[in-house]
Amino acid sequence: MLQTATPAARPNLPLPDLYHRVEKHVPALEWPALAVDIAAILKLKREKNAVVLAHNYQTPDIFHTVADIVGDSLALAREAARTDADVIVLAGVHFMAETAKLLNPQKTVLIPDLKAGCSLAESITAADVRLLRARHPGVPIVTYVNTSAAVKAESDVCCTSGNAKKIVEALGVPEVIMIPDEYLARNIAAQTKVKIFAWKGHCEVHERFTPADVQEMRTNYPGVIVLAHPECPPEVVAECDFTGSTAAMADYVGQKRPARVVLLTECSMSDNVAVQYPDLDFVRPCNLCPHMKRITLGNIRHALETMTHEVTVPAEIAAPARRAVERMLELG
Numbered sequence: 001m002l003q004t005a006t007p008a009a010r011p012n013l014p015l016p017d018l019y020h021r022v023e024k025h026v027p028a029l030e031w032p033a034l035a036v037d038i039a040a041i042l043k044l045k046r047e048k049n050a051v052v053l054a055h056n057y058q059t060p061d062i063f064h065t066v067a068d069i070v071g072d073s074l075a076l077a078r079e080a081a082r083t084d085a086d087v088i089v090l091a092g093v094h095f096m097a098e099t100a101k102l103l104n105p106q107k108t109v110l111i112p113d114l115k116a117g118c119s120l121a122e123s124i125t126a127a128d129v130r131l132l133r134a135r136h137p138g139v140p141i142v143t144y145v146n147t148s149a150a151v152k153a154e155s156d157v158c159c160t161s162g163n164a165k166k167i168v169e170a171l172g173v174p175e176v177i178m179i180p181d182e183y184l185a186r187n188i189a190a191q192t193k194v195k196i197f198a199w200k201g202h203c204e205v206h207e208r209f210t211p212a213d214v215q216e217m218r219t220n221y222p223g224v225i226v227l228a229h230p231e232c233p234p235e236v237v238a239e240c241d242f243t244g245s246t247a248a249m250a251d252y253v254g255q256k257r258p259a260r261v262v263l264l265t266e267c268s269m270s271d272n273v274a275v276q277y278p279d280l281d282f283v284r285p286c287n288l289c290p291h292m293k294r295i296t297l298g299n300i301r302h303a304l305e306t307m308t309h310e311v312t313v314p315a316e317i318a319a320p321a322r323r324a325v326e327r328m329l330e331l332g
């Protein structure tokens with residue numbers, strides 16, 4: 001996991017110390033303007049007993065300054081369930097805010113931009129899931145957390161890229177339906193005896209990587225160690241040295257300390273890991289997630305000032321969706 005911490009374990013530092021953390025990634029000219037928003041957010045968090053949860057794909061100016069809890073989808077879901085704050089600001093995309101709300105029905109959950117969506121979440125609807133169930137009666141539906149609450153509500157259990165294999169095998173059945181990421185499903189199918197039926201959803205960031213990209217990196221950057229997220233196509237994963245969730249990739253870098261490394265995932269992930277390991281050489285092909293990039297220090301501040309945009313989930317969807325997420329947390 002990248003740097004998951006409880007609010008108490010990740011205290012807010014004075015502004016000069018925060019700048020020191022991110023100075024390689026934030027031009028000095030930009031810092032004074034950013035520092036105004038950061039100071040305002042730190043004050044608002046204290047006043048409103050709020051925490052900021054930031055996904056690994058957030059930019060370093062958010063990730064390393066105002067975030068109280070950081071990590072991958074699984075870490076954010078787990079930590080969201082533990083926080084005693086009254087207000088959660090989700091610096092990530094909409095399905096993550098919904099998951100935080102499912103696990104914290106009594107708390108106020110805010111997302112700074114309602115348009116922060118996800119191509120995977122948008123690739124499938126609750127009606128699609130009902131159709132799949134009708135076509136494959138009795139086959140459990142394992143749903144990636146990158147989905148709407150309505151889709152989770154139709155599912156048996158959720159999974160993340162970090163625990164997908166464990167969840168699939170923990171069900172103890174010969175076949176499952178895994179939705180909506182086709183590539184994650186195919187990459188997990190290659191590691192297990194369980195038969196997996198996949199859906200045709202793709203992440204618009206990871207689907208762009210190709211085997212030729214990997215070969216080119218190996219030519220241009222001799223000795224580079226290539227790590228890939230399992231949302232990449234299986235043909236890409238086959239060319240890599242390691243595949244794992246964002247948390248697993250960060251752990252790999254921390255433990256193995258490869259002198260030169262590339263992370264085939266969203267661009268900001270490398271920047272955030274590089275802050276922790278300034279001695280390593282990170283090759284950075286830059287595939288940005290336009291949805292993650294909708295979140296800024298400015299709209300986090302605005303969210304806390306105006307208490308918008310509040311994320312809610314209708315009770316009839318929340319109960320079954322929560323069961324699917326909680327079952328994942330029990331199994332995975």
Ligand code: SF4
Nearest residue numbers: 118119203204205289
């Ligand atoms: S990186 Fe891909 S899976 Fe993650 S939020 Fe963006 S579009 Fe969705």
